[in-house]
Amino acid sequence: MGDQHIIYMDHAATTYVRPEVLEAMIPYHTGHFGNPSSIYGIARDAKKTVESARAQVAKALGALPEEIYFTSGGSESDNWAIKGIATANRKKGLHIITSSIEHHAVLNTCEFLEKEGFQVTYLPVDEFGLVNPDDLEKAITSETILISIMYANNEIGTIEPIGELGAIARKHHVYFHTDAVQAIGNVGIDVRSQNIDLLSLSAHKFYGPKGVGALYIRKGVKLANLIHGGGQEHGKRAGTENLAGIVGLGKAIDLAVADIPGHNVKVRAMRDRLLDGVLRTIPHAKLNGHPEKRLAGNFNVSFDFIEGESMLLWLDDEGICGSTGSACTSGSLSPSHVLLACGMPAESAHGSLRLTLGDENTADDVDRVLDVLPKVVAKLRNMSPLFQNATKEEEYHV
Numbered sequence: 276m277g278d279q280h281i282i283y284m285d286h287a288a289t290t291y292v293r294p295e296v297l298e299a300m301i302p303y304h305t306g307h308f309g310n311p312s313s314i315y316g317i318a319r320d321a322k323k324t325v326e327s328a329r330a331q332v333a334k335a336l337g338a339l340p341e342e343i344y345f346t347s348g349g350s351e352s353d354n355w356a357i358k359g360i361a362t363a364n365r366k367k368g369l370h371i372i373t374s375s376i377e378h379h380a381v382l383n384t385c386e387f388l389e390k391e392g393f394q395v396t397y398l399p400v401d402e403f404g405l406v407n408p409d410d411l412e413k414a415i416t417s418e419t420i421l422i423s424i425m426y427a428n429n430e431i432g433t434i435e436p437i438g439e440l441g442a443i444a445r446k447h448h449v450y451f452h453t454d455a456v457q458a459i460g461n462v463g464i465d466v467r468s469q470n471i472d473l474l475s476l477s478a479h480k481f482y483g484p485k486g487v488g489a490l491y492i493r494k495g496v497k498l499a500n501l502i503h504g505g506g507q508e509h510g511k512r513a514g515t516e517n518l519a520g521i522v523g524l525g526k527a528i529d530l531a532v533a534d535i536p537g538h539n540v541k542v543r544a545m546r547d548r549l550l551d552g553v554l555r556t557i558p559h560a561k562l563n564g565h566p567e568k569r570l571a572g573n574f575n576v577s578f579d580f581i582e583g584e585s586m587l588l589w590l591d592d593e594g595i596c597g598s599t600g601s602a603c604t605s606g607s608l609s610p611s612h613v614l615l616a617c618g619m620p621a622e623s624a625h626g627s628l629r630l631t632l633g634d635e636n637t638a639d640d641v642d643r644v645l646d647v648l649p650k651v652v653a654k655l656r657n658m659s660p661l662f663q664n665a666t667k668e669e670e671y672h673v
């Protein structure tokens with residue numbers, strides 16, 4: 276691909292590491308590499324550093340530092356929250372409620388637990404991807420031990436009514452977990468007023484490093500360990516701390532929550548211009564997700580008569596990075612479970628394109644996509660017999 280300028284619009288898959296974050300991390304790979312569990316000076320420094328990162332994460336969520344546990348990322352945090360609550364509370368009941376549009380880290384964990392004898396209710400969503408709080412309340416039984424609903428969807432960007440769902444969970448004395456991996460830095464979170472008992476986050480979705488995340492566990496919530504071993508993380512999550520990663524997570528979350536409205540204004544303006552341009556110039560295109568209750572940087576549009584995969588290859592050829600479905604389903608031909616849950620027919624779900632904008636995108640990037648995308652769609656449609664037939668029929672109807 277040579278020196279072609281890359282336009283990266285896949286921030287929901289991962290982000291670059293902010294220079295300030297990388298700079299903060301470097302010393303903890305070199306001079307300050309001590310094991311936080313050891314007792315000499317450089318180890319005590321390491322311990323102090325881990326604790327200040329813990330305070331940074333706590334502050335961003337409105338939690339207490341002792342409620343934050345470091346993990347290897349979003350997937351581990353989701354697994355721990357769900358399996359940990361299920362294992363520790365199985366005498367109280369075997370019922371778990373989640374939604375049909377969760378990330379696979381939640382969905383596949385729930386499917387695993389079904390094989391272990393738990394019952395899982397997968398709540399439906401409306402055409403915009405919203406969970407209805409009344410549906411949640413109706414699904415709760417005396418056997419329900421956990422509700423897990425994501426804060427914001429990674430494919431279509433829909434933001435769920437977390438405060439309302441949390442209030443229902445609390446009223447019925449059921450633990451409430453939210454996968455907030457996509458939400459950090461994009462929406463304001465306050466675990467106390469939103470009645471959140473457990474919350475998952477991952478640094479590489481907000482300009483931090485990959486392979487480090489955290490689980491917030493409200494004080495008093497009982498859950499079993501997922502990783503057994505040494506006494507790190509108050510005996511709840513074994514393994515020598517990912518020191519540099521934890522420093523990076525702390526710095527990244529501090530920066531991510533410093534100016535959420537400013538970040539959103541900037542990213543939303545670019546996203547809206549991209550969306551308006553695409554919908555104006557490309558026929559048979561439709562926005563997926565909610566028109567307003569969505570992440571500011573999320574663009575997800577279905578183009579009839581074409582394959583999302585082919586679109587991605589042509590865009591890649593032009594140096595534009597996007598995605599279709601979620602990262603995990605790319606490479607397989609099954610349509611997105613999220614779009615299907617929103618009621619979209621499988622044919623249209625195949626032709627979806629997700630572009631997720633971030634901090635470093637510019638107006639020039641948007642111009643370039645607005646120049647390239649209509650040509651790519653036209654080229655693919657010209658090769659599609661489905662499109663030829665459909666447009667012929669249209670002609671007869673006029």
Ligand SMILES: *Cc1c(COP(=O)(O)O)cnc(C)c1O
Pocket residue numbers: 287288347348349350351353378380425427428429454456457477478480486488
């Ligand atoms: C990326 C993502 C995850 C997984 O996080 P990792 O740190 O990559 O394991 C979980 N949930 C959502 C909503 C995500 O977007």
